[in-house]
Amino acid sequence: MSAPRPTTTTTDPGEQPVPSNDPTPVADLVARSNALGADPTTTNYGGGNTSAKGTAVDPATGGDVELLWVKGSGGDLGTLTADGLAVLRLDRLRALTGVYPGVEREDEMVAAFDYCLHGRGGAAPSIDTAMHGLVDAPHVDHLHPDSGIALATAADGEALVREVFGDRVVWVPWRRPGFQLGLDIAEVARDNPQAVGCVLGGHGITAWGATSDECRERSLEIVRTAASFLAEREAASGRHPFGAELDGFGPLPDAERRERAAALLPVLRGLASTDAPQVGHLDDAPAVLDFLARAEHPRLAALGTSCPDHFLRTKVRPLVLDLPPTAPLEDAVARLRELHAAYREDYTAYYERHADAQSPAMRGADPAVVLLPGVGMVTFGADKQTARVAAEYYRNAIAVMRGAEAVSTYAPIDEAEKFRIEYWALEEAKLARKPRPKALATRVALVTGAASGIGKAIATRLAAEGACVVVADLDLETAQRAAAEIAGGKGADVAVGVAADVSDPAAVAAAVQEAVLAFGGLDLVVNNAGLSISKPLLETTERDWDLQHDVMAKGSFLVAQAAARVLVAQGMGGDVVYISSKNGVFAGPNNIAYSAVKADQAHQVRLLAAELGEHGIRVNGVNPDGVVRGSGIFAGGWGAQRAKTYGIPEEELGAFYAQRTLLKREVLPEHVADAVFVLVGPEMSRTTGLHVPVDSGVAAAFLR
Structure with a gap:
């Protein structure tokens, strides 16, 4: 075949080609x-x-x-x-x-x-x-x-x-x-x-x-x-391209659908992460729910997608749950485990049918798309954007199938051609060019009290290290603003904000559910929400005592409990970190309620480390001290109270704390965030039950 003629600018196909003089279009x-x-x-x-x-x-x-x-x-x-x-x-x-x-x-x-x-x-x-x-x-x-x-x-x-x-x-x-x-x-x-x-x-x-x-x-x-x-x-x-409605397979009401999805997502994420950790995305768009409610969806889903861009992101075919959404939850979970095992066997067989000596190694046998009738579609990827885009592509595929079935019969390219593209050497080279994942890539973090101060610094650091972050705080708008700031231009693919009064069991359960619905599950939790009222014993009221214990002792317990349910269901291990305090081990004046509750938190770390270790869940703590600049607690009046206790101006409090330490250096929220990152990072994978001081060296608070 001869080479095509030179570039032309003619608009009439019958004219002679004229070289383009357009400088740079x-x-x-x-x-x-x-x-x-x-x-x-x-x-x-x-x-x-x-x-x-x-x-x-x-x-x-x-x-x-x-x-x-x-x-x-x-x-x-x-x-x-x-x-x-x-x-x-x-x-x-x-x-x-x-x-x-x-x-x-x-x-x-x-x-x-x-x-x-x-x-x-x-x-x-x-x-x-x-x-x-x-x-x-x-x-x-x-x-x-x-x-x-x-x-x-x-x-x-x-x-x-x-x-x-x-x-x-x-x-x-x-x-x-x-x-x-x-x-x-x-x-x-x-x-x-x-x-x-x-x-x-x-x-x-x-x-x-x-x-x-x-x-x-x-x-x-x-x-x-x-x-x-x-x-x-x-x-x-006069007919629907996907056939008649299947009895009992229609969409659940909104609240029930979200509750069902939140119950199934951690199990699915654990299964889909058998070969490599994944982030999840839930898509319950009307087109998806309608497809899954109709008689032809099992046949069409089994055919897979056709356009190369589609199946490179959705794999050769999805996993389809063959139970109605009203089936008992334990039955759905058991069936998903069976279907997942069968999917892995089928995918391995698909690879072995078509691979030759030049084929890249099998990249993983877990599904990228899981279809749940009445609930929606769950997609998985190495990050939230990849998972979300996979869902967009499968929605495109549903529209393609609908169009083809409306005028003919859907007939995608055959399996052998799909394999040639999925395991194309050029595709493998493209994957090899991707940047190395960050240390916390694929991990989903929930940080309480994260709209300001230490919590915001922690959430910011975790996101910078590749985690998907759920910013939880009392006020929803404040949490959402902080999440938007942390995410930059990447939006909900990186961070979301949720409301959470940690002293309220229903609010905690709702916040954890939002985290699961946003990213498919949960990997690490930071119990940071807190407040302090500095008073002598005789001036400390019962309300002062109850408020601090409700937020920090009870609140940490409720968050850890709700998170542990997800972590255990996933079967992927995880991390729980408590932001405690030097005051949990060092007695100081005029601080009975705060110091007592910090000691409670410190012992929760030890108790939960002992209990959750069998599930691969590590529980550790950080003991900061003297975090004045950027601290929400100090800005809320604690600083003035402590400065009064020590008889110094409030603006000198940070320097005062620094001078009583061994290192003579002030502690900032970012230093606490550094410690959290180290505890949840790959280098500390064999450490649990540990308390890390971030206090520039307070000898009286050395752990014994």
């Missing part, structure tokens, strides 16, 4: 990409790619050079910037057709793209680069819209595409993404000058145009025309 390309990526009906997160061709000055020669700008590997259209583009010399890229060794060795061509790169920086070229470079049009879009994939996965997709579009859109049979697919599409575009794009069997769509706007309009024309056709056919059929 990057701004238009980024704007088009962002617009397409922002529309979930057009493509999904991380899916698809776009490109533009044009000329720029070659700094080495001073002359013009034809270039291709194309979305790089691993990028996302909706958030694409110029830095996310790969920039290649078009003459060198098209010259690769002369050295192409054939489809059996086409993977070698990805490495050859590196020899076509222009300039410094830029993203790594993706596997779809050939498609964009070889198609003879200045602008090309490759997208994964639900409507387009529905036609692409219909059993008679080729005939349907002809019926819907005539000769304006051409059918391209399934082929794994790569250099040969780029040649195929270039040939189709060249042989069909009237065409504006094509539908790729089992995969998605590609469109092209002479300008960025024209390309975008043609992409949207294909997407919207296909969507209208599917909707009209479904309406005319």
Whole structure:
């Protein structure tokens, strides 16, 4: 096959090609990409790619050079910037057709793209680069819209595409993404000058145009025309594509659905983490619940997804619970354990059926998607974003199945082709390029009293080390503001805020449930919520005593108890950390209630370490002292009370505490956070029942 003709700017397919003089169409390309990526009906997160061709000055020669700008590997259209583009010399890229060794060795061509790169920086070229470079049009879009994939996965997709579009859109049979697919599409575009794009069997769509706007309009024309056709056919059929409703499989009421999900999620997370720890995501969108309520969902789910972007994130097929949501909880748990064992056996068999000597090692046999009729879909990943995106992709897959079943029969690509992509050497190389996970990646942390002071410092440190963090505090809005600040631009994928009065058992149970629903489970809990009222014995009221014991002694007990239920159900071990105090072991004046409750907390650490060790749950404590700056307790009046006790100005209290220590250094909230991180990190995996002083050295408080 000869190389395609040079880049053109003509809008009339019959005109002679004219070389483009557009200096750098990057701004238009980024704007088009962002617009397409922002529309979930057009493509999904991380899916698809776009490109533009044009000329720029070659700094080495001073002359013009034809270039291709194309979305790089691993990028996302909706958030694409110029830095996310790969920039290649078009003459060198098209010259690769002369050295192409054939489809059996086409993977070698990805490495050859590196020899076509222009300039410094830029993203790594993706596997779809050939498609964009070889198609003879200045602008090309490759997208994964639900409507387009529905036609692409219909059993008679080729005939349907002809019926819907005539000769304006051409059918391209399934082929794994790569250099040969780029040649195929270039040939189709060249042989069909009237065409504006094509539908790729089992995969998605590609469109092209002479300008960025024209390309975008043609992409949207294909997407919207296909969507209208599917909707009209479904309406005319008078039947639901997923069949009749299954008796008893309809959605539970909202509150019951959340309660059921919270009970099942820790068990599921433990099962899905058999090979590697995972973070979970719950999706109970109406489309998901409707799919699971209908007769055809077991058949369709067993077929798996089709578009490569879909099944790379959702695995070859999901695990489906075959019980109604009203089944006794213990029966559902037992059945999930049976289904999980069977899933692992089936996945291992799938791997062994298709693997050869060159295949990468099996990455894990646990499901990425679990479907719970009446409750929703639970997805798992190495972080919250990955788990959430997997759910988005399976929702796309449900829409694809609905469209295909509305006009034909859903017929995804076969299992062998899925394996070729899932265990593709190029995919393995992409995974190997990912940054090394942070120390607390996959771990879910609940920190009480975390909207300010020591608690906020702890939550901030845990999030910085890769944990998903639940910020619990008395006031919901304050907790949510703190969570947003901690998460930065990553939002609920990193931190969420919840209300929690730790002295109220119902509020504690609700906060733990919110944590489980947000991230699939729980791994570590920091009992930090506290307050202090500094008074002499004769001035300490019964209310003073009860309030401090309710918040810190009772509150720590309630939080540890609720968390332990989740940790034991998961079977993944975990950490409980108490922020106690130097006062728990050192007697000081005018502090009877606070010091007594801190001693209570300190002994809870020892008691729970002894009790929970058999479940792999470690319980440790931190004993701070003199944390004045940034401390919520000191800001609430404790500082003034202690300064009065010692006869010094309140602003000198931090320095006063520092001077009575061995190190003569002030303690800040961040120092307490450092100690918590060390206790829950991988280096202290064999330590439980320990109290770590963070007091700059108070000799009288040395542990004996």
